[in-house]
Amino acid sequence: MSTARYRAFIAVAKHGSLSAAARALGVSQPTISSQITTLERQSKIELFYRQGYRMSLTGAGQKLLAIAEKLVAIESEADFFLRDSGKLNQGELKIGAVGPFHVIEMVASYRACHPNMQLSIRMGNSQQVLHDLEHYVTDVAVLAGLYERPEFEAREYARHAIILFVNKNHAFAQRRQIDIQDLNGQCLLLREQGSTTRAAIEKILSEAGVKPQLGLEIGSREAIREAVIRGLGIGAVSEAEFIADPNLTPVRIAGDPAHTTTYVYCMKERSDSLLVQSFMKSF
Numbered sequence: 001m002s003t004a005r006y007r008a009f010i011a012v013a014k015h016g017s018l019s020a021a022a023r024a025l026g027v028s029q030p031t032i033s034s035q036i037t038t039l040e041r042q043s044k045i046e047l048f049y050r051q052g053y054r055m056s057l058t059g060a061g062q063k064l065l066a067i068a069e070k071l072v073a074i075e076s077e078a079d080f081f082l083r084d085s086g087k088l089n090q091g092e093l094k095i096g097a098v099g100p101f102h103v104i105e106m107v108a109s110y111r112a113c114h115p116n117m118q119l120s121i122r123m124g125n126s127q128q129v130l131h132d133l134e135h136y137v138t139d140v141a142v143l144a145g146l147y148e149r150p151e152f153e154a155r156e157y158a159r160h161a162i163i164l165f166v167n168k169n170h171a172f173a174q175r176r177q178i179d180i181q182d183l184n185g186q187c188l189l190l191r192e193q194g195s196t197t198r199a200a201i202e203k204i205l206s207e208a209g210v211k212p213q214l215g216l217e218i219g220s221r222e223a224i225r226e227a228v229i230r231g232l233g234i235g236a237v238s239e240a241e242f243i244a245d246p247n248l249t250p251v252r253i254a255g256d257p258a259h260t261t262t263y264v265y266c267m268k269e270r271s272d273s274l275l276v277q278s279f280m281k282s283f
Contacts, residue, residue: 003075006068008035009047013065017053069136077273092118093279096129096138099221101241102158102262103142109283117278126194133265140279141265144238145196153271154263155280160240161256162200165248167231173249180208180253187233188212192219200258201236 011021012032022029040047047061057065079091093110097103100123107119122132126143133141134151146154166172172182183205191198205212215233218224221241228235229247238260242250266276 003072005035005039006071008032009039009061010065010068010072012036012048012055013057013061017055019053066135073136073139073270077270077275090116090118091275092120093140093275094138095119095121095279096132096141097121097123098126098129098143099123099241101238106142106157106264106279106283110279113282114278125192126196130265133267136267139266139270139275142262143196143265144260144262145199146261146263147265151268152265153268154265157262157264157283158240159259159261160238161252162197162236162258162260163239163242164251164253165225165228165235165237165242166251167228168247168249169231170234170249172234172251175251177252177254180204180210180257183210183212183234186212187215189215189224189227189233189235190217191221191224192217196260197236197238200260204253204257 007025008021008031011024012018015021015024018029018032018036022032025032036048045060045064046058047064048055049058076091095103095107100121103121107121110117110119122129122138124132126145126147129138129141129143130147130152132138142157164172164178172178188201190201212234216227218227221237224235224237225243225245225248227233229245236258239250264280266280270276
């Protein structure tokens with residue numbers, strides 16, 4: 001069976017309608033409709049629920065989606081190999097990442113090795129990035145923290161201490177470092193639940209018996225920086241991700257008790273693939 005039908009199926013599942021899938025694939029809507037109809041007729045299985053123009057996956061469709069995504073990824077891998085004789089002179093590598101800090105330097109290194117390859121970076125939180133990797137939306141993923149799941153293979157890339165940063169007028173701004181106990185009663189700004197930086201900070205606070213005043217819960221590094229600049233509390237960030245600003249002062253925690261580790265992930269079943277290995281070997 002042609003993989004074009006599976007590509008059409010994936011596009012409809014992703015975009016929720018025939019017209020949106022047709023635009024995404026650059027084909028006509030009747031073509032997409034015919035491919036979906038043929039797929040359902042030949043299998044005698046209903047793959048989508050129809051609600052007007054909207055289409056959503058049935059239970060059977062959900063199961064097929066995982067298989068179809070894998071099939072299309074394998075086809076792309078075969079195309080790379082046959083077209084370039086194993087040299088990857090052209091094609092696309094799709095990268096998922098939770099932030100730009102390490103992934104950009106990885107991309108620069110990869111480009112030096114494979115200048116003709118097209119690269120795309122898809123940003124999201126950890127849950128979304130892992131979901132994209134698992135569903136073959138991306139080929140590799142760059143995340144802070146180790147997620148020990150049997151379907152993933154992870155390679156450590158870098159480890160950095162977590163530091164604090166304060167408004168230039170904060171009392172801590174006059175000190176190069178503080179003891180963990182100094183955070184008792186201080187207003188601490190935290191990322192959302194699931195953040196690896198938050199988990200590391202909460203762990204060392206709990207172990208030290210320190211109880212800061214918990215301020216805002218903020219869902220991005222950029223928003224935390226702005227909140228600290230406005231004097232709303234103390235921020236925490238990986239040392240590699242701190243961006244200097246005249247209104248901010250970085251402050252270390254004595255002994256650097258908390259850190260983040262950046263890992264590069266791939267699907268374990270694709271760990272030997274030409275495309276994935278080309279990225280892993282480039283830095």
